[in-house]
Amino acid sequence: MRALFARTLAVLLPLALFAAGCGSEKAGSGARSAESKDRAREVAAAWDGSRAAEVWRKGYYPLADVxxxxxxxxxxxxxxxxxxxxxxxxxxxxxxxxxxxxxxxxxxxxxxxxxxxxxxxxxxxxxxxxxxxxxxxxxxxxxxxxxxxxxxxxxxxxxxxxxxxxxxxxxxxxALEPSVLPGSPIEPLKDATDDLMELQQLVEVGRDGRSVTVLAGHGACDDGAAVQVRETAGSVVLSASIVGGSDGDCTAQLLFQKATVKLERELGDRVLLDAFTGAPIAQRRIPT
The missing domain is CATH 2.40.128 (Lipocalin)
Incomplete structure (x- = not known):
């Protein structure tokens, strides 16, 4: 697992925003690691029934481009x-x-x-x-x-x-700013790996609430990004990873990929969370 490579991607993020629309659009089919599954469970358990989730459900948070x-x-x-x-x-x-x-x-x-x-x-x-x-x-x-x-x-x-x-x-x-995000009841992870990385941004939630599109990062020497979903009654946790990574030499380059995941039921007022950060996935003002 290339933790160093993942951190390099994060450093290069500001340099690559203009190219965000150049990636492919898919959810990915990578196998979900035990690390990713455990983290998604922990994040869901921390948020479900929490004070932070209550604040989320009373606020105004855009889930599509403003x-x-x-x-x-x-x-x-x-x-x-x-x-x-x-x-x-x-x-x-x-x-x-x-x-x-x-x-x-x-x-x-x-x-x-x-x-x-x-x-x-x-x-x-x-x-x-x-x-x-x-x-x-x-x-x-x-x-x-x-x-x-x-x-x-x-x-x-x-x-x-x-x-x-x-x-x-x-x-x-x-013409409105989002409500202030509630503090997360769980700490973010410190080090990204190919098996679990931070999502770059929320692109949109489908009008019917049954699909979520996010922007995920990956490198030039892999098979792209994969995004997996864990659903509970109170939250939807997304886990981003890199598929087909290599331990060999590779250019430190960040590529973006839109990934759409299908939900078993409508998102509704469930909190949409990033497994890596343990926080809600933000809708940033980045043209894609």
């Missing part, structure tokens, strides 16, 4: 490159006034009021590029709503709607 693309995106490779590089030109006024709070409204009838992100901050979280390459032009901005998959199921949430030149529907940026 930036939603216009319909039929993208028109061409330049637009796709601009989105991945977060290159935008603002050719519109950003609204200066907005409500202090916005409301998350779940399909079951419950709701939660949270501070509303203003238009400028929302734009800055989307337009973080600034190079001389291709760009997307924003021609209008207004506050609206969108549907987002969350830790408590689909919800209607406020969103800033950015009209883009050349597109009939807007790019939407959810």
């Amino acid at each position: 930036v939603q693309l216009p319909e039929h995106a993208f028109r061409n490779d330049d637009d796709k490159t601009a989105y991945a590089a977060e290159n935008y030109v603002l050719d519109a006024e950003l609204p200066a006034d907005s409500p202090a709070k916005g409301k998350v409204e779940w399909e079951g009838g419950s709701s939660l009021s949270l501070p509303l992100m203003d238009a400028r901050k929302a734009y800055e979280t989307v337009a973080r590029g600034g190079n001389d390459g291709p760009h997307l032009t924003v021609t209008a901005v207004k506050l609206g709503t969108t549907i987002l998959v969350t830790s408590r199921g689909p919800a209607t949430v406020p969103a800033w709607l950015f009209t883009l030149d050349g597109y009939d529907t807007p790019l939407k940026r959810v």
Whole structure:
């Protein structure tokens, strides 16, 4: 098990984010090690019935990208490159006034009021590029709503709607920050190995709640990443590993792979956990 190689991957992560969409999309078929099974059981046991799980079920945690693309995106490779590089030109006024709070409204009838992100901050979280390459032009901005998959199921949430030149529907940026994550009742592991590694990020939970897509890392001299799932009444624990690793010389290189796992039943309000960290799997703002 190449613990050193796994740590090297973690160091190289910031250098490889732009290439996140270049990996294959599969859950992997690697055999699950005893280490991985034991750790998944420990994580599930620590969370099930815990105070942390109770906090999770009362909060607002996105389980899909908080930036939603216009319909039929993208028109061409330049637009796709601009989105991945977060290159935008603002050719519109950003609204200066907005409500202090916005409301998350779940399909079951419950709701939660949270501070509303203003238009400028929302734009800055989307337009973080600034190079001389291709760009997307924003021609209008207004506050609206969108549907987002969350830790408590689909919800209607406020969103800033950015009209883009050349597109009939807007790019939407959810206008709320997630609730603060609860502290984990179990400590993270210290050393990654090929048999158990940290997942890179949550990509999305399917609209029906029966599938979970994550981003897993692996190297250039193996057969890819595998993601296994352990389900309990209160949690879903995902364990990432590397398939077909070699102890020989290999370039220190991080590749990404989207992996989709199918659940036996709907995720619902069960906590989605990473076996390595022992914590909820975060939905980060990384274009994939």
